[in-house]
Amino acid sequence: MIAGLQSYLLVSAILFFIGVAGVLTRKNIFIIFMSIELMLNAVNLTFISFSRFMNNLTGQAIVFLIIAVAAAEAAIGLSIVILIFKNKDSLSVDDFDVMKG
Amino acid sequence: MAANTIFFMIFSLVAIISGFVMITRRHPLSAALSLVVTFISLAGLYGLLAAKLLFIIQILVYAGAIMTLVIFSIMLLNVQEEDLPAEERIIERVSITTLILLPMIYIIGRSFTVIKDGQFPEVSQDFGTIHSVGMFLFTTYSFPFEVISILLLISLLGVVVLAKRRI
């Protein structure tokens, strides 16, 4: 057995849905934040495996850009988290339910 | 069995397991550390896929810079056990999420199996090097590349605005 495109895509899909599950189930801001990072990484893995499969570097250039955006987003996200923690001394996302409605 | 496949199995198992560990930890610090493990094994997968530049960037930027930032802010806030939110109704939430997500994983995984010939073709030596990816970034993707600079300016500005504030 040789690991082909399908196996890589499956791994990335599993990682993506682990991230979704983290966002939907947890209340801790940090863990929700890291789950979003995990989802972005799963997307990157998909892009890279398609890019290898098609022998087409477009996918890798896209991943480069996505990593840059993720870094920018991480900085903003963490400063919002710090702001909220200073405000109310808690890490919970109160009465906020992504599943609600 | 090719060495590639063995490495693939190791890296993907480690990535999935530590990803799962990440969303189940109570304290964010241990979650962050297991996420670092996921990122490093993902870097390994990128290496197997001949993405040489991204292999380095994944370790430097993701596992290095971004996760250091996360761990730094967890330590800065000095998160104690009592600061952690009570994960109330956790069983209910987990079961609803599983009910929603399992069919989705099944459908998506099922749709991937139709890719019959998933073997990776041979690629040239300079596939995924800084030079070849850079060529794409500065030609086809030069517009997005320029936009990234504005985006980084915004995030710089945002961090200054948000962190400067005293409450």
Next chain:
Amino acid sequence: MNYTVFLPEILVLITASIVLFGEWAFKSIDNSTEKKVRNIGFVTLLGMFAALGVLLSFETTGYGLITSFFSPETSTFYSSFVLDSSAIYFKIIILISSILTVLISFKYVSDKIKNVGEFYALICMATLGGMFMSSANEMISMYLGIELISISSYILCCFNKDHNKSSESALKYFIVGGLSSAILLYGFSLLFGLTGFTQFPQLASTFDKFTAPELNAIFLIGVIMSIAGLGYKIAAVPFHAWAPDVYEGAPTPITAFLSITSKIAGFAAISRFFLIFNNSMSEKLVVLVAVLSVLTMCIGNFLSLAQKNIKRLFAYSSIAQAGYLLMGLIPLLMNRMDDSASILFYLTAYIFMNIGCFAAIIYFSKFTGSTDIEAFAGVAKKSPFIAFVFSCCLISLAGLPPFGGFTGKFYLFVGAVNSGYTWLAFVGAVNSVISLYYYVKIIKTMYFVESTKDIKFELPNAGILTAVILSLAGILILFLVPYPFIQMAKMSALGL
């Protein structure tokens, strides 16, 4: 490569830089915040007007028709960026809405916001993101436009310094935004994997390959995930849950910005994305869009009925409006370009009605000190003109004549009927009647409920007054002489 096409964006970017880095230069001698805000806001307006002027000159000289969608050699940056007539139209309405947002923000900003330069710079950057979204001819450029407008909005939501809800709303927005941008990217990655292209015209051309049922499954998943990711920007059900909390917590001018500019940009992106579908696929998508439209209208309207806070009410009402607007995407998907102009026309009317409402909300809530609907009791006696315009805008939002909202909605419904979706137009009409209830409730509170408190009202400042007059003029003109505007929208839709 032709750099003229970037002139409007470059002007907005220069304005942002001037406002951001030159904030110190705007200090007035007597150190009053109000004058400083006025100077900075004036510079912002100047820059936006310059960009608007350039765009209008493009529009009148027919520049957009030269560089159309399917001629990549005339678009710039390896066809990442395209300036066709629909992009020009979307950019014009995005700039108009940002200008009006800046106009209504002066008093609010000088009262409540400390970092004035950053505030206006971020509004410029967010506008820039919207402009990029309407011109994006490629997945990654579109994604970056979305991130530009989203990240600026996260920061803008935090700006209210004496409001705890402000930063919490930013967090909610951030989480939902991050989640949906990841979903969008996953969809894009599948589409990329199937075709090997990221440019929309090329994607459209490789489309015929996916008639095989197996490949179709992956394709469908990719498309649905992309629509899910884009749907959050316009707050369509089921991606609407963030809207009420964010709208309530954000500073009021930013609420206006989110409900107008951000929504227009979202529709610009969605209509550009929908262009890649040829006829075989679009039949399935039309059903999906119709279902989304019905859900969005009904849920938005029913949840509005129970709202006590006016900003929350406008969140749900803007969800409902997104439902009507989604109806306008159906003729677009069916390639009936004449009718798909209705979405452009309704968006134009929507700017003026919403900005009138938000100008009034900012003005009234400054003196009543609260954004509850009950606090608006009896304000009509204190400030009859603003209350009158507010009522006109509300009636226009409900879709009654003699205002632009009626004309816009009429064209949307006609477009749906012409596309064979009579039942959808009927649902839309029923929903408009329901929405009348909560809009009229506000008018009733303003005119017929006696105020318990005795509050002194100052005269509105020039910014709010201008915005209010412009919005009244806008909705009246769009009703009385709609023909030139419809013609313009039709010309622009041809570029789509």
